[in-house]
Amino acid sequence: MPEKIDSYRDLVVWQQAMDLAVAIYQATRNWPKDELYGLTSQVRRAATSVPVNIAEGYARENRGSYQQFLRIAQGSLKELETHLLISQRVGIASSETVKPLMTHSESVGKLLRLLIRRLSSG
Template structure:
């Protein structure tokens, strides 16, 4: 089966997965108390949105080295998101079920980012 042609960063499956996690994070934090809106809710929302934003920005640089660097920044934001998710679960702001869902999706996205970085590195070495 042939993969669809990537014409834009919007076509990247890794970016679509990152967008899905960001949407999930916004939905999960809607139930946070108002006192956390600018604290913990903001932290998880910003880190989740940053993943997709860095993928898009790196793609837009049109240089493999820059794209790889931005994918690494996205990996860092993903680790930040995972940490916030665990903390919010431990303090009772997220249910155990939501923590499990977000961490599972984060694991999948992390594997996608890692595979994309390795693929781009191999192509750059050719």
């Protein structure tokens, strides 16, 4: 039986998105300083946008708004993945760094899709 959801913090998708954001901050800590206001900032912003939009949507207490914020979170995930791939292509990040982050992002994306479907059918 699923646990009771009293807060957005109880959502596994939010928890996983928070873990991803923390992993992104750790991974980008050693990126070149001249990228701080470029790709580093973009990657971090996209990563933090995911749990923020999940939480904001939950707070709306309206199913349609909630789903829209979850879709925005999905968009931020795809933005994050694209920034990570760019960072790999330009030599800022190694494939060993990018691959687990991409896997984590894809996992969060699956959870988001499941939650959107559940809200659509319920």
